[in-house]
Amino acid sequence: MKLFRIRGGVHPEERKVLxxxxxxxxxxxxxxxxxxxxxxxxxxxxxxxERGDLVKKGQQLAKDDGVVSAPVHAPTSGKVIGIGMFAAPxxxxxxxxxxxxxxxxxxxxxxxxxxxxxxxxxxxxEIARRVAESGxxxxxxxxxxxxxxLNLRERCDLHTLVINGAECEPYxxxxxxxxxxxxxxxxxxxRVMAHALGVGRIIFGVERNKPGALDALRKAARPFPxxxxxxxxxxxxxxxEKHMVQALTGRETPSRGLTADIGIVVHNVATAFAAxxxxxxxxxxxxxxxxxxxxxIRHPANLRVPVGTSVRALLxxxxxxxxxxxxxxxxxxxxxxxxxxxxxxxxxGMNGLLALTRREAPDAMAMPCVRCGTCVDICPCGLVPLDxxxxxxxxxxxxxxxxxxxxxxxxxxxxYVCPSHIPLVQYFNHAKGRMKVMAxxxxxAEGSKALAAKRAERLERELRAKKEMxxxxxxxxxxxxxxxxxxxxxxxAPPKAAAAxxxxxxxxxxxxxxxxxxxxxxxxxxxxxxTAPAAPIGDAAIAADEAPTxxxxxxxxxxxxxxxxxxxxxxxxxxxxxxxxxxxKALEKRRQLDGASAQPEASNVHPAETGKGGKDDR
Ligand code: SF4
Ligand code: SF4
Numbered sequence: 257m258k259l260f261r262i263r264g265g266v267h268p269e270e271r272k273v274l275x276x277x278x279x280x281x282x283x284x285x286x287x288x289x290x291x292x293x294x295x296x297x298x299x300x301x302x303x304x305x306e307r308g309d310l311v312k313k314g315q316q317l318a319k320d321d322g323v324v325s326a327p328v329h330a331p332t333s334g335k336v337i338g339i340g341m342f343a344a345p346x347x348x349x350x351x352x353x354x355x356x357x358x359x360x361x362x363x364x365x366x367x368x369x370x371x372x373x374x375x376x377x378x379x380x381x382e383i384a385r386r387v388a389e390s391g392x393x394x395x396x397x398x399x400x401x402x403x404x405x406l407n408l409r410e411r412c413d414l415h416t417l418v419i420n421g422a423e424c425e426p427y428x429x430x431x432x433x434x435x436x437x438x439x440x441x442x443x444x445x446x447r448v449m450a451h452a453l454g455v456g457r458i459i460f461g462v463e464r465n466k467p468g469a470l471d472a473l474r475k476a477a478r479p480f481p482x483x484x485x486x487x488x489x490x491x492x493x494x495x496x497e498k499h500m501v502q503a504l505t506g507r508e509t510p511s512r513g514l515t516a517d518i519g520i521v522v523h524n525v526a527t528a529f530a531a532x533x534x535x536x537x538x539x540x541x542x543x544x545x546x547x548x549x550x551x552x553i554r555h556p557a558n559l560r561v562p563v564g565t566s567v568r569a570l571l572x573x574x575x576x577x578x579x580x581x582x583x584x585x586x587x588x589x590x591x592x593x594x595x596x597x598x599x600x601x602x603x604x605g606m607n608g609l610l611a612l613t614r615r616e617a618p619d620a621m622a623m624p625c626v627r628c629g630t631c632v633d634i635c636p637c638g639l640v641p642l643d644x645x646x647x648x649x650x651x652x653x654x655x656x657x658x659x660x661x662x663x664x665x666x667x668x669x670x671x672y673v674c675p676s677h678i679p680l681v682q683y684f685n686h687a688k689g690r691m692k693v694m695a696x697x698x699x700x701a702e703g704s705k706a707l708a709a710k711r712a713e714r715l716e717r718e719l720r721a722k723k724e725m726x727x728x729x730x731x732x733x734x735x736x737x738x739x740x741x742x743x744x745x746x747x748x749a750p751p752k753a754a755a756a757x758x759x760x761x762x763x764x765x766x767x768x769x770x771x772x773x774x775x776x777x778x779x780x781x782x783x784x785x786x787t788a789p790a791a792p793i794g795d796a797a798i799a800a801d802e803a804p805t806x807x808x809x810x811x812x813x814x815x816x817x818x819x820x821x822x823x824x825x826x827x828x829x830x831x832x833x834x835x836x837x838x839x840x841k842a843l844e845k846r847r848q849l850d851g852a853s854a855q856p857e858a859s860n861v862h863p864a865e866t867g868k869g870g871k872d873d874r
Contacts, residue, residue: 257459257486260506262499264636265491266669268426268590270465271616275549275556276429280437282560283573289331289357289564290342290601291317296393297400298324300353309336312366314540317355320388326401327391329540330366331562334359345567345586345603349596357564368538375448375535380409383452383535390534391541391604396420396431396495396524397587399605402531405521406452412516417450418504421462421469421525422488422495425588428608430545431525433558435462435469439476442525443483445532450482453521460485460525461500492590493667497522499636511663526607541604548574552581552611561602568598570609581611582619589617590668620677631670631680637663641670641680648687653694656687664688 294300301318305311311330318328335358342354372378372386388403408414419442423431435442450458460477462470464487477483488494488503498509501520509515515522523531526544533539542563549556554575561570567586571577585592586606631641639660647656661684668681 257484257504258506259486259488260503262491262494262503262636263638264634264669265493265499266634266672267491268672270490271426271549272429272432272465274427274553275547275558276432278429278433278557280430280433280545280558280560283562283565283570285332285359285361285363285562286565286569287359288337288566289334289359289562290566291328291331291355291357291564292342292344292601292603293318293328293353293355294344295328295399295563295603295605296326297398298322298326301325301328303339303353303355305336305339305355307336307339310334310360311336311357312364314368314542315366316540317357320391320401324401324404326393327389327540328355328563329391329542330357331542331564332357332359333362333364333366343597343600345595345600345606346593349600354601368540371538372535376451378451380406380452380454383448383531386534386538387449387452387531390530390539392527392530392534393541393604394524395526395530395544395605395607397591397605397607398524399603402523402527405516405523406449408516408521409452409454412514413519414453414455414516414521415519416457416459416505416521417446417453417455418501418515418520418522419446419458419460419525419528420495420497420500420522421460421466421473422500423466424463424490424492424495425590425592425608426492427549427610428547428588429549430547430558430607432466432469434529434545435466435525436472438529439469439472441532442528443473443476443480444536445528445530446483446523447480448535449523449528449531455521456482458483459504461488461494461504462486463488463490463494465490492669493636493665496636496665496667544602544604544606546570546602546606547608548610549608550581550585550610551613551616552577552579554578563604564601566598567595567600567602567609570602571598571611577611579613582614583610583612583617585610585612590672591666622678623676625676625678628675630673630675634669634673636667636669637665639664641684645678645680645683648683653687653690657691661687661691 293303299320299322302321303318305315305317310333311317312333313330315330316327317330317336320327336355337358338356340354340356341351342356343349344352344354369386369389372382375383384403384406387406388401392402393399394402394405421431421435423429446458446460450456458480460473460483462473462485464470470485470487473485477485486504488500494500494503497515501515501518501522502508505520507518507520510517530541534541543560544563545558546561547556547558548570553571554577557574559570559573584595584598585608586595587593587608587610589610589612592608592610625642625645627642629642632639635641637660641664643659644656644661644664647653647659648661653661664684666681666685666688670680671678671682674680
């Protein structure tokens with residue numbers, strides 16, 4: 257099969273010999289299992305059991321939550337003795353939600369879903385569903401829920417399935433052993449996945465440093481012409497999805513794109529084995545093969561370990577340490593994560609547990625960069641690690657992003673070759689962690705903004721409703737008042753209307769308040785100019801609205817309105833005496849006009865003011 261060159265890469269000392277010839281063996285059931293609910297990329301699973309429940313092997317403990325999630329199953333039968341926070345196998349050592357199970361020693365299986373006898377006749381969706389229900393995730397370390405990848409047929413034009421058996425990290429041999437010991441099952445699992453994807457071509461990519469695995473796979477694949485097994489050059493990081501696809505097909509995956517964008521889906525060999533178990537036997541993913549190795553391990557081994565087993569139990573099973581390790585890692589030495597403690601559980605994505613001595617992992621002091629350019633030459637992604645490091649050191653992450661930090665796959669090749677022992681990949685991992693925190697902060701801030709806007713909107717809505725309610729009440733109350741008022745004929749006619757239509761002289765003068773000689777309160781308080789011009793007198797229809805601005809209108813008696821032009825404006829005082837004179841003159845004029853007798857029947861001037869007695873004068 258024709259192969260293609262990949263850019264960069266390194267060839268670190270393999271040290272696979274420590275465990276490569278140790279067949280896979282089961283580890284005895286531990287006293288207690290801590291099963292984390294977040295063993296995959298995406299949302300943690302949600303428990304479906306409670307403390308005190310008795311469960312059987314393979315029974316679902318927690319269901320998947322959302323599109324990107326995976327369920328978790330009981331690795332053995334026993335009793336749920338706790339659901340709470342427990343340390344996770346992560347450099348931070350931070351706890352995650354975990355179900356603690358006390359095995360009963362019976363290892364009794366639950367009722368499993370029936371095997372799919374002829375998976376190649378089953379609809380692809382059924383295979384993907386079975387893989388999802390079995391909690392299968394990418395077992396090469398990525399831990400992405402595998403069913404999502406199997407459903408890519410719905411949105412991508414797929415043609416090839418690549419099974420990744422490169423296992424390019426030094427020390428690790430778990431995939432090698434799986435391919436050698438379970439080659440037929442792995443081939444069958446790959447064919448079932450290819451059926452689910454709807455592709456007609458399967459390529460196994462295995463580094464040439466695993467001749468046993470290559471032979472076993474080629475033999476198992478012989479009856480299936482659609483399956484090809486390719487021996488790849490031993491070069492780290494050949495196990496990277498994009499680089500393996502390039503080496504096998506010569507096609508480059510677009511930057512920030514998926515291999516599915518060029519029609520190719522990649523799964524790990526251990527994932528293919530898990531798919532076989534799920535489809536052919538109905539067994540969920542409850543255990544995995546882990547390589548326990550390193551110079552400090554007394555008896556390196558490849559162990560089939562129930563998920564949730566303590567790392568300490570693995571170390572004990574392998575005879576403990578020959579010397580105190582300087583580094584305890586999960587995964588390989590290039591991309592592995594340091595473990596803060598051995599009291600963490602094995603999870604679905606853990607392929608190796610390494611205890612390295614000082615000779616294997618010396619603590620070299622970082623020196624200044626000599627700008628040798630070696631890191632640039634070997635970077636498989638074509639990046640300039642020394643420049644990215646300089647930006648990250650200055651805390652200028654956006655500048656590092658501009659020159660490709662987002663493309664860095666943290667393979668560690670640059671750190672491995674740096675003659676100054678600069679931990680370049682640690683800078684990049686730190687920066688990526690900062691980016692995640694910043695993105696989370698930004699998302700939180702956006703969320704708070706949205707909440708504040710919603711609150712303001714709600715308050716405004718409530719205020720508007722309140723105002724409308726008050727207006728409604730006011731209108732109702734005004735309506736009620738109007739309804740309660742006496743009919744219009746019983747009401748006194750407005751003064752102006754009376755003035756406009758002079759009424760016949762009344763037989764009795766209106767009663768007036770002696771303390772209020774003039775009816776208009778305004779006229780009492782308003783100042784009057786000393787030399788107010790004489791107003792036209794003579795008719796009651798001397799219209800007030802014809803008066804210029806500032807006119808002081810006096811309506812002392814019904815039927816008589818006197819307007820005094822006030823050029824100084826309404827602020828001038830009114831002289832009450834002058835007004836009375838004017839009113840008297842107006843009455844006199846009216847009498848003359850009406851031809852009334854010289855003796856008035858009633859005076860418009862209050863008797864109290866004239867000093868003469870009147871009807872009200874008692
Ligand atoms: S390999 Fe190290 S010393 Fe050389 S350029 Fe890169 S960072 Fe600098
Ligand atoms: S860690 Fe990143 S920068 Fe360094 S070699 Fe790998 S991909 Fe390149």
